[in-house]
Amino acid sequence: MAEQISISSWIIPVVMAAVFLHGLINNVRVFEVFTQGAQEGLQLAVKLVPYLLGIYVAVSIFRESGAVDLMVKVLNPVIRLLEIPADALFLSIVRTLSGPAALSMMVEIFDTYGPDSYIGRLASTLMGSTDTTFYIIAIYFGSVGIKKTRYAVPVGIMADFASLLASVYIVKRLFE
Amino acid sequence: MNWIFAFLILGGILAAAWNGKLDSITPAALEAAKTAIERAISLMGVVGFWLGIAKVAEESGLIDSISRFIAPLFRWLFPSIPKGHPAMGSILMNLSANMLGFGNAATPFGLKAMKELQTLNPNPDTATEAMCTFLAINTSSVTLIPATIIALRAAAGSKNPSEVLGAILFATTCSTMVAVVADYAFRLLYRKIERR
Structure with a gap:
């Protein structure tokens, strides 16, 4: 366990160093290029603000009202069977539709339960192992005018469901 | 997404009325709006x-080098793309950028890959097998370095933000394997159905 933690905290700094070193070797003006990229990132983050606002308000109304408890009661058989918390189930549905909305929801989960809680870790794992399946399928096929997507959607859903189950299993196994 | 959003707000307000908690909705919503902007700034x-x-x-060509490195791993998944066709290059660039957690750098490569795959398509309104395989791998997300998630965990005060790396690697490997197998099974199934 201890070894795994130390390796994983090394990865990001090593990647960062590798990127800058590789840039310098290839005569990239690293600072200027970095700032260009950061500029794009900031524009992206600004685009994200309305999503955050919408999700935070909607989720907080939903939580505060006690609707979550009602939903948990309704979904109880599913939650019992697969041992998936309602928040995680909901996050994995939103994740297939909108990246910014799912990201906002994950941050909201961190705020409510803490990033090192079971749900916090599960949300992180879910977000890291899935993608915005429906969005990608719509954008990618739409961009070239494809209307018949054949089996792309069922395959995407199966993969997402697999990563939901795998996330629950591995987070329980590693951290609980 | 529109339905989910409406469901959260309307469902929340209905449930609040049911539970007699309507008076706590306004402060909660306003507080959430404030927190959202605070989070937006750290984001x-x-x-x-x-x-x-x-x-x-x-810019330095690192994504390019990685895509050349992983080429042999992915080549065999796309038997219908002729050797040396530019579509394969774009697919690999897209997957490499995704692996490094550069999701936004990946999208332009992905769209380019679709455009090039379309040039191999005999029926322009129907997805080809290579397109379905590409999307299966792409949407199952082959992330090796989920930098945004780790950074957001750190921002939220996690004691060990990168502790989830192993779990993510496990889950993403499972889902990619399921995607590849399901894609293969569906491909054979559809060939049978469509031949009739």
Whole structure:
């Protein structure tokens, strides 16, 4: 366990160093290029603000009202069977539709339960192992005018469901 | 997404009325709006920083090198793309950028890949097998370095933000394997159905 933690905290700094070193070797003006990229990132983050606002308000109304408890009661058989918390189930549905909305929801989960809680870790794992399946399928096929997507959607859903189950299993196994 | 959003707000307000908690909705909503903007500011730092690094990796040719490195791993998944066709290059660039957690650098490569795959398509309104395989791998997300998630965990005060790396690697490997197998099974199934 201890070894795994130390390796994983090394990865990001090593990647960062590798990127800058590789840039310098290839005569990239690293600072200027970095700032260009950061500029794009900031524009992206600004685009994200309305999503955050919408999700935070909607989720907080939903939580505060006690609707979550009602939903948990309704979904109880599913939650019992697969041992998936309602928040995680909901996050994995939103994740297939909108990246910014799912990201906002994950941050909201961190705020409510803490990033090192079971749900916090599960949300992180879910977000890291899935993608915005429906969005990608719509954008990618739409961009070239494809209307018949054949089996792309069922395959995407199966993969997402697999990563939901795998996330629950591995987070329980590693951290609980 | 519109339905989910409406469901959260309307469902929340209905449930609040049911539970007699209507008076706590307004302060909760306003407090959430305030928190959202605070989070947005820390998010700006994280996203700006990581995309800055992504840009350096793109410019220096690092993404290019990685895509050449992983080429043999993915080649066999796309038997219908002729050798040396530009579609394969774009697919690999897209997958490499995704692996490094540079999701936004990946999208332009992905769209380019679709355009090039379309040139191999005999029925322009129907997805080809290569397109379905590409999307299966792409949507199952082959992330090796989920930098945004780690940074957001750190921003939220996690004691060990990168502790989830192993779990993510496990889950993403499972889902990619399921995607590849399901894609293969569906491909054979559809060939049978469509031949009739």
